[in-house]
Amino acid sequence: KSTEKCCLYTPHSSRSSINNKSTFHSKSFQSDFLQISEEVREALHTKKPVVALESTIITHGMPYPHNFSTALSVEKKVRDNGAVPATVAVMRGKLCVGVCDTDIIWLAEKNSSLVKVSRRDLPYLLSQGLSGGTTVSATMMASHMAGIQVFATGGVGGVHRGAENSFDISADLTELGRTPVSVISSGVKSILDIPKTLEYLETQGTCVMTFGKDRNFPAFFSPESGYQAPYNIISHLEAAQVIGLWLNFLGPLLAGLESGILIAVPIPPEFAATGELIQNAINEALRLASVNNVTGKEVTPYLLNMVNQLTKGESLMANIALIENNASVAGGIASCLAQLRS
Ligand code: PSU
Ligand code: MN
DSSP: OHHHHHHHHTTOGGGGGGGOGGGTTSHHHHHHHEEEOHHHHHHHHTTOOEEEEOSHIIIIISOTTHHHHHHHHHHHHHHHTTOEEEEEEEETTEEEESOOHHHHHHHHHHGGGSEEEOGGGHHHHHHHTOOEEEOHHHHHHHHHHHTOOEEEOSOOOOBBTTHHHHOOBOHHHHHHTTSOOEEEEOBOOTTBOHHHHHHHHHHHTOEEEEESSSSBOOBTTBSOOSOBOSEEEOSHHHHHHHHIIIIIIIHHHHTTOOOOEEEEOOOOGGGOOOHHHHHHHHHHHHHHHHHTTOOGGGHHHHHHHHHHHHTTTHHHHHHHHHHHHHHHHHHHHHHHHHHHHO
């Protein structure tokens, strides 16, 4: 059976670059496996601001049709703030940077029947021609390959509660330790262990900063987790200066040893979901996940869905509001970064 597969595989001439390390970055690799939309390519070429967006939010983070409407409204927020949005997804074996609305509808309708694609899933999906929504880790990789430095999302993955037993630590954190992209998020959800997540980011060498009035690291639905981030910035310009120094000036000197930046934006107070309701829902969701033996990559989508059901959609509304806000902030930062560069 394996020879059969092999025979199907080798004659396909466009695949020959897989085994040839020297052609990894060549044009043929790009057109085979990395597809950058014309609008995004043009923006990057002319040094216009670009903001990358992930798609696990579409496939596994929100129910239909909210996943679809939010994907479009988030792109609009990026545009309203002067930048070009680049939603990333794996479509039929290609890592796409800048998917069109038709593809977004398709991802939203298929949602969790598609693969949740993190770094470890890419080799299999690309070689098998499959499709899926990219997590923060895979989206950071795609952004870096395309040359995008700013990426907005809702929340990044983190160290799960009980990780001392389960070893469940999101690949997003190791990605933030090795890929030079700045991620704009509302911190991490309190379904996770926030202090351990901050410790892990320190180990990874990720520069973590809050965006706003103080260093209180946000807990996604609520603006304050009670744990302090190492730094606080107050403006788009200040964020762009940090990113520009690290990624554009020191990056080349670091020669492949770069790490990412995490900018944590608190949810606007008028949208913050009421603390107790959310907290109770999170505790109940964690209990159900444990009772039902949910493990591995299913954990995060399971908890998100449960919290949404238990809060009767209140958490979803907060989720949408904070992602839109993060996209606006990211658009502003990317615009400043482009100005600093020119
Ligand atoms: N946190 C959220 N919403 C999400 C995710 C995280 O509040 O949709 C998604 C992101 O795509 C993130 C991924 O990269 O879950 C992390 O999954 P895991 O915990 O399995 O690494
Ligand atoms: Mn995990």
